[in-house]
Amino acid sequence: MDNLSTTEENYIKTIYHLQQSDANVGTNEVAAKLNTKAASVTDMLKKLNAKQILNYEKYKGFSLSDEGQKIALGIVRKHRLWEFFLVEKLNFRWDEVHTIAEELEHISSGLLVERLDSFLGHPKFDPHGDPIPDSNGKIEVQPQINLVDLPIGSSAKVSAVGSQSSELLELLTHKNIAIGTSISVIRKFSFDNSLEIETNASIPFTISRELALALFVTLLKEN
Amino acid sequence: MDNLSTTEENYIKTIYHLQQSDANVGTNEVAAKLNTKAASVTDMLKKLNAKQILNYEKYKGFSLSDEGQKIALGIVRKHRLWEFFLVEKLNFRWDEVHTIAEELEHISSGLLVERLDSFLGHPKFDPHGDPIPDSNGKIEVQPQINLVDLPIGSSAKVSAVGSQSSELLELLTHKNIAIGTSISVIRKFSFDNSLEIETNASIPFTISRELALALFVTLLKEN
DNA sequence: ATAATATTTTAGGCAAATCTAAATTATTAT
DNA sequence: ATAATAATTTAGATTTGCCTAAAATATTAT
Ligand SMILES: [Mn+2]
Ligand SMILES: [Mn+2]
Ligand SMILES: [Mn+2]
Ligand SMILES: [Mn+2]
DSSP states (O other), X not given: OOOOOHHHHHHHHHHHHHHHHOSSOOHHHHHHHTTSOHHHHHHHHHHHHHTXXXXXXXXXXXXXXXXXXXXXXXXXXXXXXXXXXXXXXXXXXXXXXHXXXXXXXXXXXXXXXXXXXXXTTOOSBOTTSOBOOOTTSOOOOOOOEEGGGXXXXXXXXXXXXXXXXXXXXXXXXXXXXOTTOEEEEEEEOTTTXXXXXXXXXXXXXXXXXXXXXXXXXXXXXXX | OOOOOHHHHHHHHHHHHHHHHOSSOOHHHHHHHTTSOHHHHHHHHHHHHXXXXXXXXXXXEEEEOHHHHHHHHHHHHHHHHHHHHHHHTTOOOTTTHHHHHHHHTTOOOHHHHHHHHXXXXXXXXXXXXXXXXXXXXXXXXXXXXXXXXXXXXXXXXXXXXXXXXXXXXXHHHHTTOOTTOEEEEEEEOTTTOOEEEEETTSOOEEEOHXXXXXXXXXXXXXX
């Protein structure tokens, strides 16, 4: 069926991710994500269309086929398992792992992925809180909301970060917030949209709207 | 210095290995190892010569430069560390790991290699008994000889295998021989060049010359 | 509805890595 | 020393992925 090049895999994964949030993805968006040009994207669209990996009609649009979706999920699975490995076993920080996983995700051995998965104890989420598809491509979706949407008084657990930047990690480390940390919102200030929050075992403190927007949480209990 | 492609790295590593046993490596040998043609090798020689990775004079020959040697050792280091990882952590057999390591050795992150090395406890030898170069490219050479050259009565320890085939592993497993196993040669039969040997805790048995040729040992004591 | 703008596609070319077939140089056997 | 053979290099194509510039189509604004 398929022996895909690294380049083809990167296109497939990128199109998959873009289609998650935006149903009508265009060549320019893909080009921007892959640091290439729209003309190159068109070339690849034709190639992937010929391989039945996506459905493409010129000038009308394109989307991954079922087969393409499956391939994409396989790459995402590998990417996130390797990220987990790098953080849990090799002591990388989560702001360092994406680039390396971008290469590791293209190692072809299927057996390797499954052995790695076992070795890691079948993790469900990567270091950024993103779900790891299982070997069938199923994703466990945890109902999560943005911290800015968490009602005052509700308690929640940080489940994912919206950015993988060192800057975010630096701030979170300083504020003692990590994935798994319990948070409840005490007050919101309309002047600058900052939030007063309380975490596990500390006195309340204030965080910016920017920071809150970068945090996703799962509800624990309502008030 | 350089950002080398996977293809370039494979050429460099192959030339390095060939030059270990044969000082005058030719384009045909390289081509055979890389499943390509001599004409393609010539093209790459010119390219690597331009990059100062090897010294090349047309029709006269070629050999790795010091820089090239260093690059080769870096790739060998990665290859063998990953093989060790696959066997020790992911429970692969040593006849399964080469192909996978052939891909993993091209992952570029230098930090990854060093972290992996630490995680694995700075192993000195890969699962086939081949030495793992350290981060400076130094190789710990252990004085080893072929089992057929082991004098009768001498005791030795299996240190490396000369083939990575499943067939060899199957036979070794059946005979309860692994890297680390102690062996002494009791008798040699000139009719078929078979050897009677004794291992750790078993009664003596006979092995073929083919098998003996595939085993390398380090001397323990002489008689 | 038409014009202006944005998006997408095509045309034509380039670089890396490969190939086959032919030419060149080196080696060897007589 | 010459001829036969082997090894190596060049010539000319091919494939993949990428590019710029221009053409075609779609979208939007008037
Ligand atoms: Mn990638
Ligand atoms: Mn991630
Ligand atoms: Mn390789
Ligand atoms: Mn090995």
